[in-house]
Amino acid sequence: MPSAAKTLRPAYEHPWAVRACHWTNAVAITVLTLSGLRIFAAFPSFGSKIPEHDLIEAVPQAITIGGWLGGALQWHFTFMWIFAGGGVLYVISQIASGHYRTVAFTRRDIAGLWPMARHYFFFGPKPVATGQYNPLQKLAYTTAIGLGALSLLTGIVMYKPTQSSTLGLVFGGYHGARLVHFLAMCGLLAFVPGHIVMVALHGWDNFASMLTGWKRHPEYTPSRETR
Amino acid sequence: MKEALDPHVTRRELLKLSPLLLLGGFAVPAFRERLLDAGVAWSDATSAAVFRGGHRAPVFADDDVVPFERFPYNGYDVLQPSIDFDRWALAVGGAVSRAGRYSLEQIQALPKITQNTRHICVEGWDAIGRFGGSRLADFLDLVGADPRARFITVTCADDYYESLDMATARQPQSLLCYEMYDRPLDRGHGAPLRLQLPTKLGYKQAKYVMTITVTDVLPAKRSYWGDQGYSWYGGL
Secondary structure: OOHHHHOOOEEEEOOOOHHHHHHHHHHHHHHHHHHHHHHHHHOOOOOOOOOOOOEEEEEOHHHOOOOOHHHHHHHHHHHHHHHHHHHHHHHHHHHHOOHHHOOEEEEOHHHHHHHHHHHHHHHOOOOOOOOOHHHHHHHHHHHHHHHHHHEEEHHHHHOOOOOOOHHHEEEHHHHHHHHHHHHHHHHHHHHHHHHHHHHHHHHHHHHHHHHHOOEEEOOOOOOOOOO | OOOOOHHHHHHHHHOOOOOEEEEEEEHHHHHHHHHHHHHHHHHHHHHHHHHOOOOOOOOOEEEEEOHHHOOOOOOOEEEEEEEHHHHHOOEEEEEEEEOEEEOHHHHHHOOEEEEEEEOOOOOOEEEEEEEEEEEEHHHHHHOEEOOOOOOOEEEEEEOEEEEEEEEOOOOHHHHHOOOOEEEEEEEEHHHOOOEEEEOOOHOOOOOOOOEEEEEEOOOOOOOOOOOOOOOOOOOO
16 A cells, blocks of 8 residues: 555545445346356357257356256346346446446546556556546446446347347347357456456455445545545 | 544444345245245246237248258157047137137138247247247137136146246237148147247247136146246246
């Protein structure tokens, strides 16, 4: 922790809705991924290929939940509501509170991407914090929210391909939605290791802030507290 | 300006997250099954509530139809249950004004619908096929089904059974199907009569149908695969 940061007073960085949705969807995305892999294993293809049974075991059973297709679907059909509920609550609360401004990636953040990447990956100097999140964080979080929305929309198309056939056109129909749904999961999974490594590097105070909302030693304090 | 954070503040904020511990119920085996059943039941109820019977499932050009040989049979057990085709008749009962046995000719006398629609399996594969038959809605009118009845149940020549919500049964693309690819149904596809429901998953589209009952109450045995853990509604 840089000594300068210690002079900043504690900051309330994560409102309740953000923390609640973060942990709810951390659980939901885990369950949806593991059950989704079991569902995918029942027909590991994105085309209209007619199944030949005894398809290669594309997904090891050990990284799935539900046991069989029906069980995995039960998990998926239960947690899709928790995921969607958490996601919608998050977006509404972010917009209603104006808190989204701290995290939404905008054009103004583009210039700061390279200096931040240079600091993270090439031992470059640390850019001065100008907000609660740096441009790379904003990009990652905003992309993750976008991928979540994409998962939800393609999930609706797969769940109700005839009732939502119009929405399905956006994703190239049932097959396209299956592919985009899978790719969105891959994108979310790609986000997770980097996220966890960064949290581990930043230590307990930062981690605890996602539990209590408060950061004792923030690197940046907003001029107006949104307590 | 406070240098240290009041522990009461952080503790209170942490407690505000306590409702999330309810998710732990899924880790308890005694609760898990009930929670997941409730989740699927909720999904089914929501699916039924938002179902638009007037919204047609996509239909496809003849060129998009897979060759007959490649349309999967995908029976769950035997593909040729024993059926006396000469004496076959559909037994209709329950909340209908004209209960009785209906021959294939009587069913075929209803307006014939031919449609190229997508058959989607719960496993995730799909095949666009060509189906012909009578509208289930027309048949329900023929037998004088109670318009207020909520469900139909069907039993099959094998030990398969299914049930449908009335909104789906009356969706104009829901067929009592006796033809595929302009030929009479072959045995593997459910001869002499099957359900063909573009708005339902494959397992709802029972083959070898022997009886139809119009009812307000679902029997304990509601759906062959639904009873084993798949969604009962199975709507697309």
